Amino acid sequence: MLLKSHASLRRFIDDVGTVDAVGIEERVAKFTTRSLKKKSKLFGLKLAASMIDLTTLEGKDTAGKVASLCKKAITPHEGMDVPSTAAVCVYSSMVRHAKRHLVGTNVKVASVATAFPSGQAPLRTRLAEVRAAVGDGADEIDMVINRGAFLTGELSLVQDEISQVLEACGDATLKVILETSELETYDNIRVASFLAMRVLRPGDFVKTSTGKTSANATLGNNQVMLEAIRDFYLETGIPISMKPAGGIRTAKQALHFLIAVKETLGDAWLNNTRYRFGASSLLNDLLRQIEKELTGAYQAPWNFSDATEGY
Amino acid sequence: MAKKITKPTPELVFGDLWEFDPAPETADPKLKKRYDLFINGSFVPPRSGKYFPTINPANETMIADIAQADAADVDVACKAAQKAFTSVWGKMPGKERGKYLYRIARLLQDHAREFAIAETLDGGKPIKESRDFDIPMAAAHFFYHAGWADKLEYLAPGRQLAPHGVVGQVIPWNFPLLMLAWKIAPALAAGNCVVLKPAETTSITALKFGEICQEAGLPNGVVNIVSGAGETGAAVINHPLTTKVAFTGSTEVGKIIMRSLAGTEKKMTMELGGKAANIVFDDAPLDQAVEAIVNGIFFNQGHVCCAGSRLLVQESVAEQVLAKLKRRIAVLRVGDPMDKNTDHGAINSREQLAKITELVKSGVAEGAEMHQSACRLPTKGFFFKPTLFSGVSMSHRIAREEIFGPVLSILTFRTLEEAVEKANNTAFGLSAGVWTDKGSRILKMSTLLKAGVVWANTYNKFDPTSPFGGYKESGFGREGGKQGLLDYLKQP
Numbered sequence: 001m002l003l004k005s006h007a008s009l010r011r012f013i014d015d016v017g018t019v020d021a022v023g024i025e026e027r028v029a030k031f032t033t034r035s036l037k038k039k040s041k042l043f044g045l046k047l048a049a050s051m052i053d054l055t056t057l058e059g060k061d062t063a064g065k066v067a068s069l070c071k072k073a074i075t076p077h078e079g080m081d082v083p084s085t086a087a088v089c090v091y092s093s094m095v096r097h098a099k100r101h102l103v104g105t106n107v108k109v110a111s112v113a114t115a116f117p118s119g120q121a122p123l124r125t126r127l128a129e130v131r132a133a134v135g136d137g138a139d140e141i142d143m144v145i146n147r148g149a150f151l152t153g154e155l156s157l158v159q160d161e162i163s164q165v166l167e168a169c170g171d172a173t174l175k176v177i178l179e180t181s182e183l184e185t186y187d188n189i190r191v192a193s194f195l196a197m198r199v200l201r202p203g204d205f206v207k208t209s210t211g212k213t214s215a216n217a218t219l220g221n222n223q224v225m226l227e228a229i230r231d232f233y234l235e236t237g238i239p240i241s242m243k244p245a246g247g248i249r250t251a252k253q254a255l256h257f258l259i260a261v262k263e264t265l266g267d268a269w270l271n272n273t274r275y276r277f278g279a280s281s282l283l284n285d286l287l288r289q290i291e292k293e294l295t296g297a298y299q300a301p302w303n304f305s306d307a308t309e310g311y
Numbered sequence: 312m313a314k315k316i317t318k319p320t321p322e323l324v325f326g327d328l329w330e331f332d333p334a335p336e337t338a339d340p341k342l343k344k345r346y347d348l349f350i351n352g353s354f355v356p357p358r359s360g361k362y363f364p365t366i367n368p369a370n371e372t373m374i375a376d377i378a379q380a381d382a383a384d385v386d387v388a389c390k391a392a393q394k395a396f397t398s399v400w401g402k403m404p405g406k407e408r409g410k411y412l413y414r415i416a417r418l419l420q421d422h423a424r425e426f427a428i429a430e431t432l433d434g435g436k437p438i439k440e441s442r443d444f445d446i447p448m449a450a451a452h453f454f455y456h457a458g459w460a461d462k463l464e465y466l467a468p469g470r471q472l473a474p475h476g477v478v479g480q481v482i483p484w485n486f487p488l489l490m491l492a493w494k495i496a497p498a499l500a501a502g503n504c505v506v507l508k509p510a511e512t513t514s515i516t517a518l519k520f521g522e523i524c525q526e527a528g529l530p531n532g533v534v535n536i537v538s539g540a541g542e543t544g545a546a547v548i549n550h551p552l553t554t555k556v557a558f559t560g561s562t563e564v565g566k567i568i569m570r571s572l573a574g575t576e577k578k579m580t581m582e583l584g585g586k587a588a589n590i591v592f593d594d595a596p597l598d599q600a601v602e603a604i605v606n607g608i609f610f611n612q613g614h615v616c617c618a619g620s621r622l623l624v625q626e627s628v629a630e631q632v633l634a635k636l637k638r639r640i641a642v643l644r645v646g647d648p649m650d651k652n653t654d655h656g657a658i659n660s661r662e663q664l665a666k667i668t669e670l671v672k673s674g675v676a677e678g679a680e681m682h683q684s685a686c687r688l689p690t691k692g693f694f695f696k697p698t699l700f701s702g703v704s705m706s707h708r709i710a711r712e713e714i715f716g717p718v719l720s721i722l723t724f725r726t727l728e729e730a731v732e733k734a735n736n737t738a739f740g741l742s743a744g745v746w747t748d749k750g751s752r753i754l755k756m757s758t759l760l761k762a763g764v765v766w767a768n769t770y771n772k773f774d775p776t777s778p779f780g781g782y783k784e785s786g787f788g789r790e791g792g793k794q795g796l797l798d799y800l801k802q803p
Contacts, residue, residue: 014594018748020768023599033439035334035651043329227598230323234634237321258329263642267328 009153009191016194016231019186019224028219031259041255042293048254049076049286050083051272052279053110053243056090057211063097066090070101072305077287080294085283086272087140091116092133099137110140110175114165117179117210119144123161130168140173141165142278144210145192147182155195163199175205175243178225181215186224193228197240203273207243211278216246222257226264239268245278251289254282325641334651336438340428345376346514348384348538349521351391352531358383363540365514368435369648369657369692377514380537385506385546388535392477392504393552395532400504401474405461412457412499414527419450419492422523426516430488431648433515435657435693436611438649448773449492452791455775456500459796463501466793466800473803474502475578479553481544481568482517483560484510484659485614485715491517493790494557495534496775501799503555506535508547510560512660514538548572555799558582559616562713562739562784580788580798582616582780584713585741587762588734589619589770590724593627595746596768601635603770604719607744609643609655609697610771613717614663616785617742619770621703621710622721623730629723633701636719637682640697645686658693658716667695667716674700674709679720705736713739727752731759740782744770763789 036044054073056065066088073085087108088098095111102109111133115121130141143165149157166174176196180189193206200206206225208217222244229240242261248254254277261269269275284304292298345362347354362376380388400408419426423446430441463472478498482490487509498505509517517536524534537543541564548556548568558568559582572579589607591600607619624632648656658664675681679700688694695717703710703720710720724730734743743762745753757765763781766772773779778789789795 017598018594018596020596020599022769023596023602027599027602033443033651034331037332037334040330040332047329234321234323237318262329263325266323267326268324270328 008155012155012191012194013187016190016228019190021186024186024223025220028223028260031219031256031263034256034259036255038293042290044255044258045251045286045290045293046082047270048251048258048277049283049290050086051275052085052277052283053087053089053245054085054283055088055211055245055278055280057112057116061091061094063094066094066097067101068306070098070107072283073107074102074105076283077304080287080290082287082290086276089142089278092129092136092138095133095136095138108139109137110142111138112142112210114143116142116144117212119146120148123164127164127168130165134168134170134172138172140175141169142175142177142207144177144179145196147179150183150188150192155191158192159195159199162196166199166201166204173204174200175207176200177207177210177245179210179213180208180221181213186220189221189224190228193225194232197228197232197238200238200240202238203241205241205243205276207245207278209244209246211246217244217248217257217278219256219260223260223264226260230265239274241274241276242269243276243278248277248279249281249285251282251285254286323638331644331652333647335647335649336428336431336651338424338428340425340432342375342429342432342515346378346518346538348378348380348388349518349524349534349536350384350388351535352525352529354521357381363511365433365512367432367692368512368659369689371691374432375515377518377538380508380539380543380546382542382546385537385543385550388506388537389477389479389547389550389552391532392506392535395530396474396476396504399530400499400533401476401502403502405463405502408499408502409457409460411527411529412453412460412496415523415529416450416453416457418523418526419446419453423447423450426488426519428649429515429519431656434484434487434513435648435659437653437656438651439653440611445486445489449489452489452492452496452775456496456796460500463800466796471803472800475555475799475801476503477552478503478505478555478557478799479547479550480505480507480557481547481560482507482509484513485611485616487513488516488520490559491520494559497790497796497799498557499533501796503799504533506537506547506550506553508537508539508544511538511540545571554578556580557788557798565786578798578801580780580790581786582788582790583784583786584715584739585616585618585781585785586621586711586713586737586739587617587619587742587744588621588623588737588760589744590623590730590734590746590756591625591628591632592745592747592749592752593625594748595628596748597628597632597635599768600746601632601639603744603746604636605639605643607770608719609640609717612656612658612695614659614715615771617764617771617779618715619742619744620714620719621734622719623724623733624721625730626723626725629721633699633721636699640684640699643684643686643697645684645694645696646689655697655717658695661693663715664693664695667714667718670709670712670714670716671698671718674703674707674718674720677707677709679703679707679709705733711737727756731756735759735761738784741780741785742766
């Protein structure tokens with residue numbers, strides 16, 4: 001049994017190709033040396049703001065906390081020409097609260113589901129959570145894959161579960177969290193990306209992390225997934241979207257990720273239907289940098305309304 | 312009857328949705344209007360009074376006048392070096408010599424920014440390369456050899472070693488300061504004194520290095536820089552006082568030097584041309600291979616002797632690799648070398664541009680298929696688009712001659728034996744690259760390939776500790792590491 005499953009992972013790697021860790025890290029280091037000035041910087045900052053899934057995922061979340069998060073998502077900064085964030089991302093129990101505030105706006109409600117972040121619940125429980133969240137009005141569902149099954153080589157089980165969650169989503173967009181830090185190798189991240197993409201619909205997402213483990217989105221795992229999306233798109237014509245999440249706290253980091261998108265997937269992915277950031281404190285740093293670009297002066301952090309620091 | 316619907320092939324769009332604004336490096340490179348010769352610790356005008364202009368290849372504007380040394384100037388320089396060797400440097404304990412080298416290394420770091428800008432102005436390479444590679448690597452060579460200066464007895468245990476005396480060195484224009492460091496650092500660490508001639512089109516950083524020597528308090532005459540063209544180099548190499556000669560440059564000039572020195576007692580090391588094979592097997596990590604292929608041929612506009620100018624791809628993945636390469640070069644930013652976002656700068660000189668253009672024409676005429684990125688080139692200055700040739704065969708000129716420009720020739724192979732046969736079927740043998748996921752194949756290839764350096768799953772990796780040099784017409788002798796240092800020492 002073990003031999004057979006090992007062989008299936010090996011076969012999958014042969015099928016989708018391998019990743020050289022040293023090489024990919026050299027590639028992404030080049031993104032960090034790009035120098036953005038003036039208009040191009042402002043464009044990047046605003047674009048990044050429009051791509052945020054403004055997130056709170058804490059045990060202490062309340063309806064009140066979610067309400068203030070929603071207001072921040074709609075109007076990130078009073079009096080500043082800056083777009084709303086793409087979505088608000090909450091636990092499934094908070095979906096109905098978020099929905100109340102976001103109905104009629106262009107900010108989507110995203111819900112983590114499937115026993116986030118571990119995914120260690122029976123499949124029927126996970127599916128029930130997805131249905132409940134969609135029933136409460138979630139536009140988007142962020143699921144976690146079964147990493148245990150992946151690492152024991154039961155790749156078809158991983159894929160089947162994704163398909164079943166997809167079915168439970170109905171019209172809601174699905175984001176598949178690979179939890180890259182638990183897959184550990186770049187080869188595994190590439191395999192998991194293809195496993196997911198082969199059952200997803202155009203416009204569904206693959207996502208790096210839950211934000212709940214020690215290592216989250218990095219330029220390296222982002223790049224592996226962008227290249228997987230590119231190869232899959234060129235092979236099938238199906239555009240899959242991408243969401244790095246966790247650990248992206250500064251405007252500078254966000255710009256590096258966007259440069260990777262620009263130079264890997266091109267212009268068609270430079271919008272919030274194809275690319276998102278799972279982040280919270282990132283928003284205020286973007287606002288601070290936008291303010292600086294517009295006025296030439298840095299404002300103190302307390303001049304910006306509270307963004308959740310939960311991620 | 313149902314009409315057959317042909318779906319358009321999906322393609323990526325690398326357009327101008329998010330254009331980068333210019334990001335020029337603007338610091339002051341602290342240049343002089345006129346550069347004299349650096350002889351015996353001070354800057355002196357050439358006896359002939361002749362100067363030649365040096366220009367910025369990116370916009371053809373004049374930067375400075377450079378002194379032209381003739382045989383008489385070279386004679387003064389060689390005598391100054393000989394005097395410094397016998398009176399100070401040759402006798403100085405290694406520990407003390409090391410201190411000077413450390414000082415030079417630190418001063419290069421202190422002045423890194425102005426050196427980087429000067430290098431880019433004078434040579435046309437992108438500022439990010441001179442800033443992140445050339446200058447830090449030049450400093451690293453001085454640091455490495457500084458450490459050797461007092462440990463020479465451990466270099467080759469059991470052997471008695473002594474410096475040669477005066478070393479004549481001639482360097483090329485592709486990595487002006489770095490090649491100077493490769494030459495001067497080991498020579499000084501070993502206890503030699505130096506007369507160095509920089510390339511005609513890129514003398515500025517070498518002469519600025521003279522200022523570093525002054526600031527470091529290096530004894531007069533230990534380092535002498537004589538600028539000029541081919542005749543100046545010939546004078547350095549043929550001068551009776553230079554007992555060792557080190558040359559980096561074209562195979563053509565290397566041959567001339569070897570002919571002129573045949574029958575003399577002079578020791579030589581030659582680092583000459585290359586036509587490296589970068590070999591990609593079907594199990595390679597293709598995206599990273601593509602990245603390194605691009606780095607291998609377009610780094611420094613392909614003005615690299617170890618450039619991976621022949622790509623050998625296994626037939627089963629050839630189409631895929633070509634498609635990936637085309638997409639990759641679509642996002643290379645070509646243009647003003649001083650812009651921090653430029654990936655691909657200016658060709659070093661009008662002559663080199665003409666040579667590249669001529670060889671590319673021959674590639675088209677001989678039937679290879681040319682692919683160039685759609686980038687716009689500046690109207691002034693010497694620029695050439697990153698160029699790929701597919702369908703190249705071994706008899707094409709672009710597969711045999713060193714182009715020394717941003718031109719990649721793509722060939723295919725079926726088996727390992729065929730790859731080795733094609734890779735070794737060249738007059739050169741400086742470097743090679745192997746891409747495969749199979750470790751044992753890497754080891755096998757590294758023994759079969761007749762190249763001084765074989766990179767595995769990477770390309771263009773340099774380190775002061777690693778010897779660099781070639782087989783066949785790529786030259787002899789090594790630079791860097793213990794082997795490189797040994798070439799600057801002799802039996803007493």
